[in-house]
Amino acid sequence: LSIASKIMEAFEAGESMALTLCDLSRAFDCVPxxxxxxxxxxxGIEGTVHKTISSYLENRQQRVSxxxxxxxxxxxxxxxxxxxxxxxxxxxxxxxxxxLGGRAVLFADDTTLLSRGKLIHSVLQxxxxxxxxxxxxxxxxxxxxxxxxxxxxxxxxxNGDVIEDCDEAVKLLGFWLDPKLNxxxxxxxxxxxxxxx
Numbered sequence: 752l753s754i755a756s757k758i759m760e761a762f763e764a765g766e767s768m769a770l771t772l773c774d775l776s777r778a779f780d781c782v783p784x785x786x787x788x789x790x791x792x793x794x795g796i797e798g799t800v801h802k803t804i805s806s807y808l809e810n811r812q813q814r815v816s817x818x819x820x821x822x823x824x825x826x827x828x829x830x831x832x833x834x835x836x837x838x839x840x841x842x843x844x845x846x847x848x849x850x851l852g853g854r855a856v857l858f859a860d861d862t863t864l865l866s867r868g869k870l871i872h873s874v875l876q877x878x879x880x881x882x883x884x885x886x887x888x889x890x891x892x893x894x895x896x897x898x899x900x901x902x903x904x905x906x907x908x909x910n911g912d913v914i915e916d917c918d919e920a921v922k923l924l925g926f927w928l929d930p931k932l933n934x935x936x937x938x939x940x941x942x943x944x945x946x947x948x
Contacts (some may be wrong), residue, residue: 754856754863754923758906758932761867767907769878770928771864772921773885774900778860779842780830783893784808787831787845794844807837829893849888851881858924871905871914878903906930 754770761768775781788805796804811827831838839859849855849862856863864885866877882901889896904921905914907930920929920936927937 762908766867766869768867769874770904771878771882772902773862774897775860776895776897779833781894782831783829
């Protein structure tokens with residue numbers, strides 16, 4: 752995990768790190784076609800390839816079947832087809848310009864914001880500022896941040912630093928991280944899950 756490496760780098764420098772795990776509501780379903788096609792164009796994807804991707808996204812229809820009844824067709828106005836190989840790639844192209852000074856780590860629809868420093872209040876202020884910048888970017892790009900599911904964890908080796916409104920552990924890409932990055936939480940969760948099998 753590159754994020755774990757970044758936390759360890761902060762620890763080795765005598766610093767702490769705040770991680771904000773942004774949860775996007777229905778990220779793949781909310782991809783705005785016009786914005787995505789504009790970004791493809793700005794990356795030099797033009798001509799036949801651009802037209803093919805545009806054709807792939809636009810004029811898609813959907814219906815719902817339930818209990819033997821089928822609804823009428825409706826056009827899908829946004830989103831990328833899920834279960835496709837191209838869908839996640841198109842989402843990554845959409846979010847590729849979320850830079851935030853290199854303090855955002857992106858993996859598919861998971862966005863983690865990183866703030867580090869020696870002083871607790873400055874790290875937390877930077878985390879708050881980064882989240883505000885990310886919210887503006889998400890709004891501009893028609894993505895919805897689920898603030899209730901967005902998590903903040905403060906990682907530090909210093910004893911006695913208790914930060915209110917921070918999670919004690921967070922699950923990131925299948926791994927449980929705790930404030931000291933000692934993996935005990937992850938091991939406990941995996942062992943508990945295995946004991947139920």
